[in-house]
Structures are given as structure tokens and as C-alpha cells.
Amino acid sequence: MKHFFTLLSFSLPLLLCAQSFEVNGITFEPRNSYSSEVAVTRGSRAYSGYVNIPSNVSHNGRNYTVSTIADRAFKDSYLSGLSLPYSISTIGNEAFKGCRGLSRINLPSALRSLGTSCFEDCTNLYAVEFGYCDLRSLPERCFKGCSSLRTIRWPNYITSIGEACFQDCRSLTDVSIPYRVETLGRNAFRGCRSLNRVKLPQYLRRIESYCFGACYSLRKIVCESRNPYAVYDSSAFYSDGTNLFTQATLHVPRGSIRSYQSLIGWRDFKSIREE
Secondary structure (H helix, E strand, O other): OHHHHHHHHHHHHHHHOOOOEEEOOEEEEEOOOOOOEEEEEOOOOOOEEEEEOOOEEEEOOEEEEEEEEOOOOOOOOEEEEEEOOOOOOEEOOOOOOOOOOOOEEEEOOOOOEEOOOOOOOOOOOOEEEEOOOOOOEEOOOOOOOOOOOOEEEOOOOOOEEOOOOOOOOOOOOEEEOOOOOOEEOOOOOOOOOOOOEEEEOOOOOEEOOOOOOOOOOOOEEEEOOOOOOEEOOHHHOEEOOEEHHHHOEEEEOOOOHHHHHOOOOOOOOOOEEEO
């Protein structure tokens, strides 16, 4: 009897451990032996070409919903294109980092979570479109180094843009921050050298340091709020040889110019206009 319990104790973890499997060249892994959901994971070899991920997959007589892209699943893969199913709710850390052949991405409406550095250094990515998803934040370094990125269709409910999220996105020229965003993280748009205009929403509460550092082309900053946002320090607009206080014009709502002229982080702008 003692030997039986010893054998059972060693076997139980094996029973609970889910085994990965491959279907049509894509590797999947269930959460555990009892789960009906699977994640797309990195296989024995890097993915390449056009990858069409299904919403459902079958294996050994069981049906699974594809709900997750695992951490680093496609990192440094040679993708020419990608189709994500509506069922994906989570994309992990560095999931597509370094996929330099990826040119555009449509993110599904079920998406609830993006990992850090998810699309970092996807240097040919020029367009990102979020579906009508409930994503609330863009994480750190999410699109950092996406030097070809020009077009963003924002998620509807986003409230924060993380540190270095769009750093060195050198092809962005015009950015209208979604109206629910409350926080712009440190270095969020640092190094966006072609950025000419940025629109800041009414409910924005905080702009962290170096947010617009090295934005050498930025000439117009439009503020929708009558009450100036909290700025961490002057480096949000003045760093890396960039002095937005002299090169950019601040556009504020009618009747609010005195509020901006009296507050640290805003009063240094040489040109402030009401509109």
C-alpha cells in the first residue's frame, strides 16, 4: 500500500501537466489537462511566412478554444503576415518582438491584455488596428522601435499609455491621444522624430518625464482640458536637445490661457494660443 501511494504521488503531477501538440505547423499548449483553452507557443523551429491562427483546434478527440499567444511565441520570427482569431484575449510579453517582416496587425475584439514589449522592434509594422476591445492600457515598450508605424486605430477604453510605449516610432506624424487616457508614461513618445502634432485629451491627468523628448519636428500641441494636466517635470517637453517650449505652439481652450501660464511645466511655453 505504501508503494502504491508513493507511485500515485509521483504520477499526479504528470497527469496534471498538459502536453503541447502541433496542428498545421502551429504549436499549442493547454493550460492544464482539464482546460478547454490553449495558447499558441513557440515550437521547435521559428515560425515563418503567413500564419493564420484558428479560433478553435482539435487534438486527440478534444476541442480547444485558442485564447492566448504565449510569451515570446513569435519572437524574431520571419513572418510576412498574421491573422489573429476573434477568440484571442491575451498576448504575452515579447510575443511578436523583432518580427521585422510584419507590416500590419489587426487585433481582435476579445483582447483584454497585452504584454510588455509585445511588438517591440517590428521595424516594418506601419499600421495597427484595435477592434472594439476592452483593453485598458498599452504596456511598457509595446511598440517601441516600430520605426515604420504611421497609423494607429486606438482601442476604445484605453486609460494609460505605458513607459516607452511608442519610443522611436520615427514615422508617426500626427497623434490624437484617446479621450479616456489619464496617464502618459515616461518616454512614451520619446524619439518620435517626425511627430508634428499631438492632441492631448480632456481627462489626461499626468504626463511623465521625457514623454516628448527628441520630438524634433513637433510644432503643435493641442490641449482639450481647461485645467492644465500635471507634468512630472520640464523634461517632458525639454530633453535630448529638444526645446518644445520655443519650437512648439500650445493651443488651449478659450478662457484657460492664464491657468496654463501660471503652472509649472506649461508656463515656459513661449507661444500659447486660445482656440
